[in-house]
Amino acid sequence: MIDSHAHLDSKDFNRDLKVVIDRALTAGVGGIVNPATSLNSNKKCLEIARMFRGVVFACAGLDPVYAVKEKSWIEEVADHARRNRKEIVGVGEVGLEYKWMPSSAEEQNENFAFFIRLANELGKPVIVHARNAMTEALEILENENAERVVLHYFSGSRTQAREAVRRGYWVSFATNYCFMGDKKVIKEVPLDRMLVETDSPYSSPRKDEPRNEPANLVMLVNTIAKALGSTPEEVGEATERNAREAFRL
Numbered sequence: 689m690i691d692s693h694a695h696l697d698s699k700d701f702n703r704d705l706k707v708v709i710d711r712a713l714t715a716g717v718g719g720i721v722n723p724a725t726s727l728n729s730n731k732k733c734l735e736i737a738r739m740f741r742g743v744v745f746a747c748a749g750l751d752p753v754y755a756v757k758e759k760s761w762i763e764e765v766a767d768h769a770r771r772n773r774k775e776i777v778g779v780g781e782v783g784l785e786y787k788w789m790p791s792s793a794e795e796q797n798e799n800f801a802f803f804i805r806l807a808n809e810l811g812k813p814v815i816v817h818a819r820n821a822m823t824e825a826l827e828i829l830e831n832e833n834a835e836r837v838v839l840h841y842f843s844g845s846r847t848q849a850r851e852a853v854r855r856g857y858w859v860s861f862a863t864n865y866c867f868m869g870d871k872k873v874i875k876e877v878p879l880d881r882m883l884v885e886t887d888s889p890y891s892s893p894r895k896d897e898p899r900n901e902p903a904n905l906v907m908l909v910n911t912i913a914k915a916l917g918s919t920p921e922e923v924g925e926a927t928e929r930n931a932r933e934a935f936r937l
């Protein structure tokens with residue numbers, strides 16, 4: 689299994705990162721993709737990937753909120769991505785955050801387009817965050833001819849899931865599906881386009897532990913297998929294959 693999206697650089701993991709990664713490996717999670725959010729996060733996730741080579745993979749990106757609040761970081765992140773293009777496996781996370789910052793939608797759209805062009809330039813997948821903005825995200829991805837696309841924390845409709853699959857995007861489901869979410873959406877995505885993620889430290893599927901971690905991916909894989917009438921082994925293997933193809937791991 690591969691966790692296609694976990695923020696191991698979060699300060700929530702400062703204390704016990706190695707233990708968390710060991711628990712993931714023991715649970716059968718053999719790879720973890722770490723998207724970047726802030727400028728500092730870009731450096732930190734590269735450091736972590738170097739510490740856990742072959743297990744943790746770094747991305748270069750800028751959360752849409754930071755991209756609006758700290759405009760100078762956009763070019764700095766682009767430079768960082770170009771400089772480290774051999775080591776990073778994706779451009780993300782980037783995208784649209786209409787829920788918390790609806791007033792800056794237009795500026796966010798421009799920033800998102802910038803990062804899609806960067807991903808195309810580097811031949812990397814763009815890892816898309818789209819909250820309350822799936823329609824606009826799909827439109828911008830099409831306009832910018834995004835070549836390799838991972839829709840992170842997919843929360844779109846069944847129609848949007850079908851459209852994403854039609855375009856050859858990878859659709860990533862997060863651990864929130866263990867306790868909520870329309871399971872019918874999962875059925876719209878064939879196993880060969882599906883990714884799984886925890887979005888750690890967020891979206892914990894466990895009531896007893898508010899901090900999420902990659903080992904909990906097992907719970908999501910079980911949930912998806914049940915929704916599809918498949919087995920956890922089949923879902924785990926297919927999504928791992930897809931992650932290796934999407935991020936060229």
Ligand SMILES: [Zn+2]
Nearest residue numbers: 693723781887
């Ligand atoms: Zn994220």
